[in-house]
Amino acid sequence: MEVPESVEIAWGLRERPGKGPKRTLTLEHIVEAALRVGSAEGLPAVSMSKIAAELDVSTMALYRYVASKGDLLMLITDAVLGPPPPLPEPGDDWRDGVYRWADAMRAALQSHPWSLRIPITGPGLMPNHVAWMEAGLRCLRGTGLAPDTKMAALLLVNGFVRTEVALLADLRDAFDASKVTEEEMLSGYGRSLARLIDAQRFPEIHELLEARAFDMPGSGPDDEFAFGMERILDGLAVLVTGKPPA
Amino acid sequence: MEVPESVEIAWGLRERPGKGPKRTLTLEHIVEAALRVGSAEGLPAVSMSKIAAELDVSTMALYRYVASKGDLLMLITDAVLGPPPPLPEPGDDWRDGVYRWADAMRAALQSHPWSLRIPITGPGLMPNHVAWMEAGLRCLRGTGLAPDTKMAALLLVNGFVRTEVALLADLRDAFDASKVTEEEMLSGYGRSLARLIDAQRFPEIHELLEARAFDMPGSGPDDEFAFGMERILDGLAVLVTGKPPA
DNA sequence: GCTCTACTGTTTATGGCATACGCGGTATTG
């Protein structure tokens, strides 16, 4: 019944009676400006004033296009996601399909990591969100899973991708601020831990530190993403075939 | 090297020279007050003024205890998590252990869901965070996984739990606002989707809606959590034993 | 053509926020 206004606008369900003066902006221009601000200065800088300044327009002008800042943020999340990757061919392996789907999502989010700090206010109803959902479901077509199981599986993957990108981005700019190279990010965390922990109370972590688990250069963010995805896909494979994934 | 100040305080590494007047507050009192405000009015209401008012103290007094609001938010996330559940016995099944670990975390987060909107600013260094990590590692002791693999596994589970609780909380208060019962939450989403979608462009979602996947009362949030956990655990089991999980 | 009217972008105002700064007071240390 009550779909938020910005959602209806995004789907083109609101027609404008062309009465008054011509509009100087479009929703797309506004969202683009917001993306520029966010990329340059992070989410806290994404204020109505900054966006308006970017467009050489007064702050309040934006409210002719958007009902509230929250609505604009919803539009931003949709724009960041962008359209989903091409759909898989009918004969393709579902595993490859889901992996590619997740990886494409990762790439999209990673190009605007600050946007992950936007508080989610509900399940996605925006066009790109729905299109991604459709694409994900298509990847799972051959699995024979029940419809709600497919949804749950996609939610699982989606959550993983978001968490992964957010965590990496946080790590990155936490240690960016400390003028450390990317390679030292993890080892910096290890050293911080080592300073706080004593071996008696935290034997497992101590062991981890002894094993230099945080200094290993071999395991970058890409490997971590691949690791998580393989675990999830293995878990789904058990459900699909009842067999181990070879 | 440079551990944030609030982290050092939380670990008790800052000793106070007892010179001046007695302190009227403690960090714990402040955090408790913040939790009360958050629980009552949500994260946006958690402002320094509101917390100070809750304690009958001026706003600026809080800054004698906390370097910034961000630091206070870190303390809040740690308090919400609380101490981890009891460690598993040496002979226990790792699967049960991890599930219980995740479920305990879910319970902790669910009692303060608003706190999940606090932006994470890096890997956890606070006492409870570290204690939970230790507990999780202990659950994985019998698996024989490599140390960094264990970490990756815990991160995977942790991300899932957080995402799941956050999503559920968002759904809940999105539809709370629309004066709808909890049972109608999902079906309300289904109806919104149905209004926006056409069957040609979104055949898979259309099919999902036809199958009434959003109206099924049988699949509540608990089942969804269990589903995700079982998938992840199955995926890990493949890694641990090289065999399917029965 | 003219007027009406809905729509445009703008200015100004309000109330909230985090926090920098400096004050007078207080309890411990020498």
Added chain:
DNA sequence: CAATACCGCGTATGCCATAAACAGTAGAGC
């Protein structure tokens, strides 16, 4: 007793989102 170092507070600054009132503009109907 005096010095010191810390306490809690009041004030002030500069952001922020957004409500309200305003003057200009262009299409609709005549």
